[in-house]
Amino acid sequence: MTRWRWLGLAVALLAGSAAGQQGGTVITTRTLSLGTATPGGGFPLYGDAFAKVMTEADPGLPIVPRNTKGSNENIPLLERGELDLGLVAGEPAYQAFMGIDRPKTRLKILTAIFSSPGLFVVRADSPYRNIRDLVGQTVVFGAKGSGLPIMSRYMLDGLGLKQDDDFHAIYLDRAGDGPAMVLDGRAAALWGAGIGWPGFQAMASAPGGARFIAPSVEEIAQVRAKHNFLKLLTVPANSYPGQSEAINSIGSWSYVLARENLPDDVAYQLARTLHGAEATLCATLAQACETTAANTVAAAPSLDLIHPGVLKYLREVGLAK
Template sequence: MNIARVVCAGVLLLAGSAAAQQGGEAIQKTTIKLGTATPGGGFPLYGNNFAEIMNAADPTLLIEPRNTKGSNENIPLLEKGELDIGLVAGEPSYEAFMGIGRPRTNVKILTAIYSNPGMFVVRADSPYKTIRDLVGKPIAFGAKGSGLPILSRYMLDGLGLKQDEDFKAIYLDHAGDGPAMVLDGRVAALWGAGIGWPGFGAVAASPGGARFIAPDADEIAYIRAKHAFLKPLTVPAGSYPGQNSPINSVGSWSFVLARASLPDDVAYRLARTLHGAETALCAKLAQACETTAANTVAAAPSLDLIHPGVLRYLREIGVVK
């Protein structure tokens, strides 16, 4: 009986503390599990900022980012309901939506997050200036399980090159390991994608500087002739230290995907909160300026792949008719 009184008092104490923290009113939070990728990569950077801005914008949300192995792990975790939402690169998303090499997925798009123009970074003092110069060399193609090696595989295939045969392909345990490997010469180049990608930033900000290698105009045409889902994309000048000119390449859009069973009203709230906080997210992270409702509609392979709760919101604001 005494134990029961102690437990009851403890519960009341906790409840009172929660109420006090919310100005006397307890707020019931909806917890959302967000899968990102390995530390040091672009997805954890984006995911942590996404969660911070969303949680601040809607006190009833508690988005909890967690590191995973990346895109290739996030999709099955979403399918099993072990994640509510997850960051997934464009190529793994495309393969899952189309059923390439696996059954078609039932996960849905919550939002497009940013475009991913793919390219290599080398030290500025290296002799490598074209993709062909890198043939036969050790190349860090990104973290195991991430979407980056899939993008490079498609791009190189469009040029008649095989990633694991024509290069000494290295796949990282952690995305953050790549820059040091370029700088100390263990690899000739690091493959990556996007604007504001941490690996590129680290190499470009090193004392010796960096040079970026991307397909030229003819190579882009060859790639797109074979893989039309890859889009022409541009890295604007000044995106990285010492990058004085725009860089043209190919790539796709990364997404926040949601488990198919995520309730419509929760997906609606997430979309409403996100796009209401676009300005704050953009101010927090440059690449997040591409996270807009209009870009989600443009990047989705078809509207029926967008979560129904999100579509409801997009119709309300007139982005979808």
């Protein structure tokens, strides 16, 4: 065998050892970046669990989470190719997909991650009982750049209220700073969303406890009449300490979005790996139990917004046509 043939064989062997093979698909090992949000919020918590489970399930496609300013930063970072994947809340994703106040994005959905029913939380000894009671009060609406303030803005607009005019609105640099501001009296309420959200958990677990404020049945109908992309969602009973009854509210689904040019075979492999590891992800983080292939199909505004590689997988397993 000539030296050149030996060299060619060595190169081929090295290339083979650097690739992962699963179900007939060969993908060269590479690291994928995942944009989350500021520490103390739900996205970093989810992102860490997602990256851990996915990397253990497929070491050939390791995922590394990266703290960002949240949804409103993750979208442009993805569009510039500075992130491979990013967590994005439902309202910023909706605005990007529809081209509201910006050009339509070409980003695609990798998976729906969890539903986010929006709520206010106050101290249990607070006099505030409904949303109208909070008018004129200091309210923490979430971290700058996150999707939470956008969700609340839509909800309040549906009730004829303006977030920055009818409330003393506070926007945080760090999502985790919100509960302390309510507990020590600097703010009357904290806005948040989801099941297992760290801010709600901190408030509900504090001495004295907490109370949640959601829109009434009539207010939900009023908001959805104006903004029908918001969905009726429920926080099940006992999701938080002291919360003995289910709470109905409105909100949206959050997503993992992928950069436009993420290769189809990479997206396919991620979808296959993710949905093969659904039970493990659920066992790792309670709110990740909603991260399923079926929920991705149900939550996507339309199937053409799902990444083509993911859609190929969903069609193979009979969840999409």
